[in-house]
Amino acid sequence: MFMLEKAMIGSRRYWGWLAFLLVLIALGGVCYLRQLRYGLIVTGLSRDVTWGLYIAQFTFFVGVAASAVMVVLPYYLHDVRQFQKITILGELLAVSSVTMCMLFILVDMGQPARVLNVLRYPTLHSLMFWDMVSLGGYLALNAVISVVMLSAERNGVPAPRWIKPVAILSIPWAVSIHTVTAFLYSGLPGRTFWLTAILAPRFLASAFASGPALLILLCLLLRRLTSFDAGQEAIRKLGVIVAYAMSISVFFVLLELFTVFYSRIPEEMEHFRFLFVGLEGQRHLVPWMWSSVAAASVALVLLLVPRLRERDTVLAAASVLVFVSLWIEKGLGLIVGGFVPSPLGSVTRYSPTAPEWTIVLGVWAIGALMITVFYKITVSVREVR
Amino acid sequence: MRDRVPIAIGLLLFVSMVTFPVWHAAYAKTTAVGPRLKLPERQKACVAPVAFMRASHMKLLTDWREGAVRSDRLTYTAYDGKKYRVNLSSTCLGECHTNKKEFCDRCHQYAAVSGPYCWDCHVDPTSVARRTP
Amino acid sequence: MKITRKEFLCIAGLAAAGAGAAKAVQTIGGADPAAPQASGAAKRWGMVIDFQKCRADRDCDDCLNACRAAHNVPDIPEREREVKWVWKERYEKVFPFQQTDYTRRAFEGHVLPILCNQCANPACVRVCPTAATWKREDGIVMMDWHRCIGCRYCMAACPYGSRSFNWSDPRPHIGKLTSEFPTRTKGVVEKCNFCEERLANGRVPACVEACRRKAIVFGDLNDEKSTVRQLLRARYSIQRTPELGTGPSVFYLI
Numbered sequence: 155m156f157m158l159e160k161a162m163i164g165s166r167r168y169w170g171w172l173a174f175l176l177v178l179i180a181l182g183g184v185c186y187l188r189q190l191r192y193g194l195i196v197t198g199l200s201r202d203v204t205w206g207l208y209i210a211q212f213t214f215f216v217g218v219a220a221s222a223v224m225v226v227l228p229y230y231l232h233d234v235r236q237f238q239k240i241t242i243l244g245e246l247l248a249v250s251s252v253t254m255c256m257l258f259i260l261v262d263m264g265q266p267a268r269v270l271n272v273l274r275y276p277t278l279h280s281l282m283f284w285d286m287v288s289l290g291g292y293l294a295l296n297a298v299i300s301v302v303m304l305s306a307e308r309n310g311v312p313a314p315r316w317i318k319p320v321a322i323l324s325i326p327w328a329v330s331i332h333t334v335t336a337f338l339y340s341g342l343p344g345r346t347f348w349l350t351a352i353l354a355p356r357f358l359a360s361a362f363a364s365g366p367a368l369l370i371l372l373c374l375l376l377r378r379l380t381s382f383d384a385g386q387e388a389i390r391k392l393g394v395i396v397a398y399a400m401s402i403s404v405f406f407v408l409l410e411l412f413t414v415f416y417s418r419i420p421e422e423m424e425h426f427r428f429l430f431v432g433l434e435g436q437r438h439l440v441p442w443m444w445s446s447v448a449a450a451s452v453a454l455v456l457l458l459v460p461r462l463r464e465r466d467t468v469l470a471a472a473s474v475l476v477f478v479s480l481w482i483e484k485g486l487g488l489i490v491g492g493f494v495p496s497p498l499g500s501v502t503r504y505s506p507t508a509p510e511w512t513i514v515l516g517v518w519a520i521g522a523l524m525i526t527v528f529y530k531i532t533v534s535v536r537e538v539r
Numbered sequence: 540m541r542d543r544v545p546i547a548i549g550l551l552l553f554v555s556m557v558t559f560p561v562w563h564a565a566y567a568k569t570t571a572v573g574p575r576l577k578l579p580e581r582q583k584a585c586v587a588p589v590a591f592m593r594a595s596h597m598k599l600l601t602d603w604r605e606g607a608v609r610s611d612r613l614t615y616t617a618y619d620g621k622k623y624r625v626n627l628s629s630t631c632l633g634e635c636h637t638n639k640k641e642f643c644d645r646c647h648q649y650a651a652v653s654g655p656y657c658w659d660c661h662v663d664p665t666s667v668a669r670r671t672p
Numbered sequence: 673m674k675i676t677r678k679e680f681l682c683i684a685g686l687a688a689a690g691a692g693a694a695k696a697v698q699t700i701g702g703a704d705p706a707a708p709q710a711s712g713a714a715k716r717w718g719m720v721i722d723f724q725k726c727r728a729d730r731d732c733d734d735c736l737n738a739c740r741a742a743h744n745v746p747d748i749p750e751r752e753r754e755v756k757w758v759w760k761e762r763y764e765k766v767f768p769f770q771q772t773d774y775t776r777r778a779f780e781g782h783v784l785p786i787l788c789n790q791c792a793n794p795a796c797v798r799v800c801p802t803a804a805t806w807k808r809e810d811g812i813v814m815m816d817w818h819r820c821i822g823c824r825y826c827m828a829a830c831p832y833g834s835r836s837f838n839w840s841d842p843r844p845h846i847g848k849l850t851s852e853f854p855t856r857t858k859g860v861v862e863k864c865n866f867c868e869e870r871l872a873n874g875r876v877p878a879c880v881e882a883c884r885r886k887a888i889v890f891g892d893l894n895d896e897k898s899t900v901r902q903l904l905r906a907r908y909s910i911q912r913t914p915e916l917g918t919g920p921s922v923f924y925l926i
Contacts, residue, residue: 193858194822195840200752204824204837264822264837264859271802271821282801282825343795343916344831421768497913498765498833502752608816611808613872628851656857659841660817662744664851 156301157308160534161527167379168530175523182516185509186261194264196509202496203504205262205489207514212258214364214485215521216335217357219251219292221365223328224395230321236387242532243384244369245300248328250524252293257517281338288331295324300528308535332357339492347425347492350413356406357484363399364480366392367473372529374470382533393469397457400476404450407483429491434501439490442482449479574649577641582634586617597655600627627657633664716811717790717866718893718921719880720903723763725887727782735785736760738882742867744855746842755836755856757864758787758879767924770910784924785879785888788813788834788864789912792919796826796835805861811893811921812866822859831916835863893921 164172189196199206222244228234229241260266277283299321306313336354339345370392373384414422427433429443453475455462462468495501506514555562585592587599606612607625615623624630636642647653726732739745739758748754760783764776771779794813797805804819805826827835841858849855853869856862867877875881880890891898900923903909909923 193838193840195753195858199839201754201756201827201836202752202833204827259823262823264824264861265820265857268802268819268821271804271819275802275819277801277803280799280801280825282799282823286801338825339828342799342829342831343918344913345828493828496833497831498761499768500765604818608814608818609806611872628854633851659843659857660854662849662851662855667849667851 157304157531157535158527160531163534164530168526171526172523175519175526178519179516179523182513182519185512186516188509189261189513190266194262196507198505198507198510200502200504202500202502203490203493205493206504207486207506207510208258208262210485210489211514211517212255212262213335213357213489214481215251215254215258216289216332217361217480217484218365218368219248219255220328220332220358220361221369222248222296223325224362224366224399225369225392226321226328227325228391230318231325234391236385236391240369240373240384240388240392242300242303243372243529244365245296245303245324246528246532247365247369247372247525248296249293249300250521250528252289252296252331253524254517254521255289256293257520258514261513261517281334281341285331285334285338288327288334292324292327292331295320295327299324304532304535308538329358332361344497345492346422350410352406352409356403356410359399359403359406360480360484361399363396363403363476364484366395366399367476370396370469370473371477372525374466376529376533380533381537389466389469390464393457393463393472396473396476397454397463400450400454400457403480404454424495425491428494428501429487433495436494436501436503438503438505439487443487446479446482446487449475449482453479574645576645577638579635579637579642581637584619584621585635586615586621586623586630588618600657603627627661628664637665639663639665714809714894716792716893716921717871718811718891718900718923719787719790719866719877720889720900720909720923720925721785722885722887722889722903722925723782723784724925725885726784729885730783732884733760734882734884735879735888738878739864741848741850742870742878743853743865744842744846744850746845746855747847748842748845753837753839755838755842755862756834757836757862758785760784761786766912767910769913786832786834786912787879787922788866789832789918789920789922790864790866792921793917795829795831795916795918799825799829801825808868810871812868812871813863814865814868815862817854817856817860817862820860822861824861826861831918832912832920835861837861 185196197206197208225237225241225244229237260269263269272283272286299317302317303313333354336357339348340350340353342348370389373389373392376382377384411426414426424433428436429439431437432440453472456468456472456475457463463472490504493502494504587595592599603615603625604627606615613625615625617623626633632639736758740747743757745757746755763779763782763784764771766784766786790811790813791807792811794805794807797807797813800806801823802819802821804816804821805813806816807813822837824837827837838856838858838860842856843849846855867875867879870877876890877888880888889899889903891900893900895901903925904923907925909925911920911923914920
């Protein structure tokens, strides 16, 4: 079923990697059982910083999921043939990412057994309800598209005609998932750090940089490890996309900084101060944020000079830098920075605990496992052909 | 008949698994006799007939809960017209079932219903009395 | 007709999804049977706290202790994970934008009690994905601890820090347990409920009753003759960050 049999045949290296991931998942599972038993006290979260690593990871990976649109859109709307081989990779990456997002939400809940209350008592004025709708829909769309496309490819027949409108529908849907996720934050009256109309565009720009960066790395990895070659042209084009998106993303952050620091409204400035210079002696995020800035700067230089960008090793390095930079910016700074200082002006230290990191690692491993199996199936289907 | 041994082992495993409940019951000394409950001394009638309570007390408690918390329905008119205050701790436990251990818990144990987690939050008044003399 | 295994699975999956969708449509279309309904006349409960009276007794904890005892509020040793219903906070933190350099000098360090503002337009209610928190017709922002999934969205939305989460089981940290009010379980959010359980029995909130200087006055904001309205007419009062449009029901006389 779903060509899963193709994932059952593999080299020793393949199975070793899967076993490694399963060990990580098991470790995460053990820590999660601990959390279930003792409550979220096993995390570093507190009264003032109520969301941390889990929700930040959720936010980051919604971006990665949405970025599938960066290969789907050129292929379906602009007929960019080079992307033909990798649209499926983007869609499968989206499926894994959305699954990870849902797991991150689940592990963040205080009463996970009651999660279906969101469906039992649908509350239309809550953005969380709409986020669930959009994420669920996006998962379904991408799962259907990838299964149908891959089956057609395996059977050597053209894909059914109805799949094209579905694929086109997934384009605005991808934009919607990250917009609604930004709305989760940008509509809260007391959180000035998030209360900005540019949050959704910022989210999209950083998503369209980090997602394709990851896709470039995955394509290069596939070329090295398997017989599958995405094609030099496709990888180059992805590089251009990352270059544009990263520039726009950095530009948006600079816009934010101008508004905040030229207006000099204290409560607006304090969040950025906390992140970049520290507040009331709390400087633990400062090195992280400056690493993000450094990584972004170097990545921009590497990406914006065509001669550099066209070399695979440079592109790989730039992709790693983009991914790390945005992971810090969105997966750490954006959420924690919004909570500190609190509405009452208190500055609270948040440092994720070991169980918290292990649970996050477990969810990442689930995502990696899904990606591995999905890409294995894809590569096997193409090898046979 | 080279497979005699594996077949025999398989059969043995199958039979032992199928009859496991019997062995377990014998070991745990469970009987078919229902739990011996301690009925309330002060009150003779419940808010609903016994048969209904036995089968559907959880439904009634959920209705009470939703009504009291969300719709401000704080009194309950029973089938016989008598009015009760909707309150798990004060009415159910405080006025009738003053011995939760020998009523609620005993039956739940017998039926192996470990939940629900009502008592994670709601307080048994007699346990408080014992804690703070 | 012959159905392959794959087709069967597809059909079964579609049928299940269809049934789920039908249920969802039904739920959205139909009224929620547990939807909050009217509670009494069109009241709006409000509170007036006299800062002048309150700051005369800086070490007084009467209102805090009364609330703790009435609601099984745990005494969590870790400051970062405290559960707070009504608590004392420094003036400059409570009113960060309502002070000049000179009022700061005069009032800095003075503490006053703060609690859930029972907003007329509560952000927490707007964001809750399960309607586990909602506004009653008498203005009280209620919590249903049976329904809360512990997502803490309301805590992110509340601009007053009035909501607390149970990071672990609170029971071990409750000094003297009362059976008159439930405790909470780990994994749910809680906050001040304006003593709705006492109001239902015609009693004023525990903090109001406990205050030795009668610095806290409680009443119906919709009733022009009520004591709260008289006080608000006679004295100058402020609310916490009213510019956010939340419409707090707790007023401070300065």
